[in-house]
Amino acid sequence: MTFSKEHSAGFVANHMARLFAHGLARRIAPLGLAPAQFMVLLELWQEDGLTQHDLVTRLDVEQATMSNTLRRMERDGLIVRRAHDHDRRARRICLTDKARALQAAAIRAAQDQNETALASLSDAERAHLMALMHKVVGAMRRNWGD
Template sequence: MTINQQNSLGYLTNMIARQFAQLIGQELAPLGLNPAYLPVLFELWDGQELTQQELTEKSSVSQATMANTLGRMERDGLIERLPNPNDARSRLIRLTSAALAKKDNCVAAAQKINNGVLEALDEQEIKAWLDIMNKVVQRQKQMLG
C-alpha cells in the first residue's frame, strides 16, 4: 500500500491531535488555561500532591516540557511547590485554590469538545475507536520500552 495522507497513521494521528488541541485551546482560553496544563490538572484535581518526576511519568512528556509547563502554571497561580518530606531534593506540586475553582468549567469545556468531535460517530464506532486507540497506545508504550 502506498502511504498518503488518508492512510498514514502518523499523519492522521498528528492531525487529530493538533486540531483537538486547537479546539480545546479555544474553550480553555477564556478560563485562563492552556491545553498543556490538562495532564497536570487531571492528575492533581483529586487533591494529591506529586513530584515533578511523577507528573512527568504519568503525563508521558519530557522532563523539560513538564518543567516549562509547571513554571507557566506557577506563574499563572495554578500550582504551588511544597517541600517533600520524603526527599529534600524534590518538591511536591499541589494545585492552588484558583486551579481547583476552575475544575468544573474546565471539565465542561473538555466534555463539550469531546462530545462535539464524537458527534461524527455512532455509539458502536465510538467504542471501537476508543478500544483501538487504547490498544495502539499500549503497543507504543511497549515499543518505547
C-alpha cells in the same frame, strides 16, 4: 500501495490530536488555561501532590517541557511547590484554590470538545475508537525505545 498521509496512522493521529488541541484551547482560553496546563491539572485533580517526575511519566512528556509548563502554572497561581515528605530532593506539585475552582468549568469544556469531535459516531463506535486508541498507546509505550 504507496505511502500516503491518508494511510498513515501517525499522520491521522497527529492531525486529530492537533484539531482536538485547537478546539480545547479555544474552549479553555476564557479560563486562562492552555492545553498543556489542562493536562497537568487533570492529573493533579485526580491526585494532588504529585512530583514533577510523576507528571512527566504519566503524561509522556519531556522533562524540560514539564518544567516550563509548571513554571507558567506557578506564575499563574495554579500550583505551588512544596517539600516532599519522604524525598528531600523532590518537590510536590500542589493545586491552589484558583486551580480547584477551575475544575468543573475546564472539564465541561473538554467534554464539550469531545462531544463535538465525536458527534458523528454512535456510542458503540465511540467505545470501539477509544478501545483501539488505548490499545495503540499501550503498544507504543511498551516499544518506547524502538
